[in-house]
Amino acid sequence: MELIRVLLSRCAALFRRRKLDEDLDEELRSHIDLAVEENLKRGMSKQEARTLALREFGGITQVKERFRVQRGMPFVGTVAQDVRFALRQLHKSPGFALTAIMTLALGIGANTAIFSVVNSVLLKPFGFPDPKQLVVLRETVAEMAKVAPTLPDNPKHYLNLRTQSKTLEDAAIFQPRGFSVAVGNDHPQIVNGLQVAPSFFSVLGMQPTLGRAFRPEEASKGHDSEVILTWNAWQRYFQGDPNAVGRTLHIDGGESTVVGVLPKEFSFPHVDLMPVAGQFATPPLELFKPLVLYPQEVSDNGDFNYLVIARIRPGVTVSQAQSELQGLQQAYSIAMHLQTHLGIDVIPLTQEVTGSVSAGLWLLLAGIGAVLLIACVNLANLQLARAVAREREASIRAALGAGRKRLLQLALIESLVLASIGGTLGVLFALAGVRIFISLAPAGLPRLNEVAISWPVLLFAAGLSVATALLFGILPALRSMRADPQSAMQVNSTRVANTRQGKRIRSVLVGAEIACTLLLLVVTALVVSSFARVVTQQRNFDSDHVTLAEVNLFNSSYGDSAPNFKAAQISFIDRTLDGLAEIPGVTGAAVTSQMPMAGESWIDGLTRPDHPLPESQRPMVNVRMISTNYRSTLEIPLLAGRDLELSDRSHAGNVLISAQTARTAWPGEDPIGKHFDFGDGAGTRTVVGVVADARVNDLKKTASMVYQPYWENPRWRVYFLVRSPLAASALVDSIRSVVWKVDPQVPIPTLKSFDDQVNDSVATERFQTLLLSSFGAAALLLALLGVYGVLTYSVSLRQQEFSIRIALGSGRAALTLLVLRQAAYPVLGGIVAGLGAAFVATRWMRSVLYETQPADPVAISVSIVLLLAAAIAAAIVPARRAASIDPMRALRTE
Amino acid sequence: MGENKSDVLQGTLDLMVLKTLEAMGPLHGYGIARRIEQVSDNGLSLNQGTIYPALLRLQQRGWIRADWGTSETKRRAKFYALTRIGRKQIEQETENWERIAGTMARFLAPSN
Incomplete structure (x- = not known):
């Protein structure tokens, strides 16, 4: 209580300094006056009275x-003094101040922006209770490990695990799906949703705010016409009507009753059945429907086509759950006499969602951190030069009795002032930077919508500002502490400072800067060459001038409960293809059954009747249902045999295969005319042609493909490919009207140029390359400035020396060399150190590189050459200046 | 200064000020200093100025308060007065001091 009172009154005193000083002066004056008065009364002379009064008072x-010490807070007081002094100093050298502040602001801003992304995407826990206990289960099949290390889950295995496991509190199976939602008479739209087991929401630990979660009986056929909406969907479809529960929504051609609305903060991340190649924008989840498991699915022969989210019991670790579930899967494989060996992969939810991007994001943060580090080194050099110039001032201060601590404080506070101004501006830059980042970032970056400048981010920015201040301020500050009070008096020159030691510190700093820059350049060069490799791989298809339209046939006329739904689908595709071909300027229209560039999908084991293999050794192929002109529309080369033809309608089973399929399934044989099937009883296929390995799934790798005519097995998702010299933007309207003329009740969720789809598939790589290149460029520029600054400064200090050398007959070329040699040591030393660092650091980059070795000689030599060129460019100007000194003028200025 | 003058023990001055104010009522700085000198019979080597930091310290603790007023000689001066907390504090401080003095006295007593 008393302490608080004292503190308060001391604090208050800080703000009333002048008033209190006046008060004290007056009080002391009155004290002396009273004393003089009394002394006079005792009969002293005026002079005597005053002298005695002053003597008795002591030193005023x-x-x-x-x-004053008692009154205020001495520390705060001196700090305030130093801050004012620092501000005055900076005001006196606006050029330096502006450079330093802008460098810091940009550096801190960029770091803060990237950190805010790392924080939201990687560090911030999900908004579920105990999110650390949430895991995603993926099955593994030992026999298929080569083709797919993990698989989605089989419902029967899920039911077994859910009942047997003791480490899991509960689990819920689910399946991501697009739902066709129609409001009023509009064309239906595809919205993202999940079909979930009733336990889904309790596993997550969230319940609807309105209505209820699904009941167990709703996960059965005929009782599943309920829907739960997210907050946003509730706003969108029911305008936030509190009585929405009980109303209906038109989904997939039927009526679904709303039974619940989820809280606003509910946000389930995007999870793909299979790890996907590219990161495409995923519209947010809007609705949840009960998942009905049909008997044919709950079977060991059923598809691995679902995912399971589970909550681990409190106190149980992921690895404990992993080993228990692995044991259960193995026991199950044995008990059921399965031919395959099942296993499990228990993946923490965070890792499942962000595992694929975390290496890249950390790399970006490290990269921008390195840029800031280099900027700090530059500033340290600048500060050091200033400290040298102010050495006399420091010496005088020391001579006048300033303590070492006080001198250190003064120097550090100047750096802190710079850093806090820079940091504050940096946060403003970060606000803009985050927007730029979001607009450039691949739209599929998980949790991108959660990225914001939050408290932890502001704390990070503040911490970073202090750290940078210490980084670039500590050396000059320590230097000022060494100030020798005598030297100021003895040396009558402004050049006290170019001591050997000062020179060494600056060289080391430049060396460190060069090392950091080289490291960053090597990293950048690796990423750039990796990206260049991705985009310059021979694709064997031409996406230019092709427009891609996805059409979903999710309505009752095409549903599997409709009579002749296959015929309806085929007729829809036929009529649409005809319509598309008639659009003016269209030279070809084709169809395929899977989204191009979205990774491998629809994978089946190929069986040769003439050469049967056990299931685990069958070649796995991607099956696509295409139209006859698919190959010609995409300009995929035909290597052998013939293309599919309309006449194949009467010869069922004729297919095209890709060269890779030919190599793996018929090694050393001619596959044309050979037969195979998928072991599904759907009949024998005959190979009629072999096409080149087109990278239509993924630019990064080829895949084994089988192309069969769409009329043999049409799918609910149809992807039209329209070739035309016209731009996609000029075609979209005509494409839409053609599709809706055939059937106005089908949604068109995707309509864009194929080029965009290809670009989006490597958005992550492009984004990383773009950002890292700009970091590399910034680092190079900073290094150039650093070398230039240090050399220029040292030349200006050595003017006198150079003048004498010239006067004594030294050649100008020799002088140029002298300066260049001075630059050479730190630059070469830095390059060696940087190479060492790069050798160690780039090994962690393997996961973000494509067909590029971390020790790529080209990337490394290009980086060194670039850096050397920059260093020479930076050194040449001061070197020439040294050589062009006029000896007479330089000697006279002294 | 004089050879027989003692230095003022840290903290003692505060108590002297408090006791002075208790005895004399509101008083200005000079008055307090003079009173301490008189009571100690000029036996303390006390610069009069030293009492100002002490007065400030007591003020910050809330034991005394200060107001501008007029001296008996019609001079403007700052007058210090005990607060309620100050009055209570005297008792405790006195007790403290007596305990220390008593302890000291036992040390200084001729041993037998």
Whole structure:
């Protein structure tokens, strides 16, 4: 209580300094006056009275000083003094101040922006209770490990695990799906949703705010016409009507009753059945429907086509759950006499969602951190030069009695002032930077919508500002502490400072800067060459001038409960293809059954009747249902045999295969005319042609493909490919009207140029390359400035020396060399150190590189050459200046 | 200064000020200093100025308060007065001091 009172009154005193000083002066004056008065009364002379009064009082200045110390907060007081002094100093050298502040602001801003992304995407826990206990289960099949290390889950295995496991509190199976939602008479739209087991929401630990979660009986056929909406969907379809529960929504051609609305903060991340190649924008989840498991699915022969989210019991670790579930899967494989060996992969939810991007994001943060580090080194050099110039000032201060601590404080506070101004501006830059980042970032970056400048981010920015201040301020500050009070008096020159030691520190700093820059350049070069490799791989297809339209046939006329739904689908595709071909300027229209560039999908084991293999050794192929002109529309080369033809309608089973399929399934044989099937009883296929390995799934790798005519097995998702010299933007309207003329009740969720789809598939790589290149460029520029600054400064200090050398007959070329040699040591030393660092650091980059070795000689030599060129460019100007000194003028200025 | 003058023990001055104010009522700085000198019979080597930091310290603790007023000689001066907390504090401080003095006295007593 008393302490608080004292503190308060001391704090208050800080703001009333002048008033209190006046008060004290008056009080002391009145004290002396009273004393003089009394002395006079005792009969002293005026002079005597005054002298005695002053003597008895003691030192007035000392009293005032002690009074002030007692009154305020001496530390705060001196800090405030130093801050004011620092601001005055900076005001006096606006060029330096502006450079330093802008460098810091940009550096801190960029770091803060990237950190805010890392924070939201990687560090911030999900908004579920105990999110650390949430895991995603993926099955593994030992026999298929080569083709797919993990698989989605089989419902029967899920039911077994859910009932047997003791480490899991509960689990819920689910399946991501697009739902066709129609409001009023509009064309239906595809919205993202999940079909979930009733336990889904309790596993997550969230319940609807309105209505209820699904009941167990709703996960059965005929009782599943309920829907739960997210907050946003509730706003969108029911305008936030509190009585929405009980109303209906038109989904997939039927009526679904709303039974619940989820809280606003509910946000389930995007999870793909299979790890996907590219990161495409995923519209947010809007609705949840009960998942009905049909008997044919709950079977060991059923598809691995679902995912399971589970909550681990409190106190149980992921690895404990992993080993228990692995054991259960193995026991199950044995008990059921399965031919395959099942296993499990228990993946923490965070890792499942962000595992694929975390290496890249950390790399970006490290990269921008390195840029800031280089900027700090530059500033340290600048500060050091200033400290040298102000050495006399420091010496005088020391001579006047300034303590070492006080001198250190003064120097550090100047750096802190710079850093806090820079940091504050940096946060403003970060606000803009985050927007730029979001607009450039691949739209499929998980949790991108959660990225914001939050408290942890502001704390990070503040911490970073202090750290940078210490980084670039500590050396000059320590230097000022060494100030020798005598030297100021003895040396009558401004050049006290170019001591050997000062030179060495600056060289080391430049060397460190060069090392950092080289490291960053090597990283950048690796990423750039990796990206160049991705985009310059021979694709064997031409996406230019092709427009891609996805059409979903999710309505009752095409549903599997409709009579002749296959015929309806085929007729829809036929009529649409005809319509598309008639659009003016269209030279070809084709169809395929899977989204191009979205990774491998629809994978089946190929069986040769003439050469049967056990299931685990069958070649796995991607099956696509295409139209006859698919190959010609995409300009995929035909290597052998013939293309599919309309006449194949009467010869069922004729297919095309890709060269890779030919190599793996018929090694050393001619596959044309050979037969195979998928072991599904759907009949034998005959190979009629072999096409080149087109990278239509993924630019990064080829895949084994089988192309069969769409009329043999049409799918609910149809992807039209329209070739035309016209731009996609000029075609979209005509494409839409053609599709809706055939059937106005089908949604068109995707309509864009194929080029965009290809670009989006490597958005992550492009984004990383773009950002890292700009970091590399910034680092190079900073290094150039650093070398230039240090050399220019040292030349200006050595003017006198150079003048004498010239006067004594030294050649100008020799002088140029002298300066260049001075630059050479730190630059070469830095390059060696940087190479060492790169050798160690780039090994962690393997996961973000494509067909590029971390020790790529080209990337490394290009980086070194670039850096050397920059260093020479930076050194040449001061070197020539040194050589062009006019000896007479330089000697006279002294 | 004089050879027989003692230095003022840290903290003692505060108590002297408090006791002075208790005895004399509101008083200005000079008055307090003079009173301490008189009571100690000029036996303390006390610069009068030293009492100002002490007065400030007591003020910050809330034991005394200060107001501008007029001296008996019609001079403007700052007058210090005990607060309620200050009055209570005297008792405790006195007790403290007596305990220390008593302890000291036992040390200084001729041993037998």
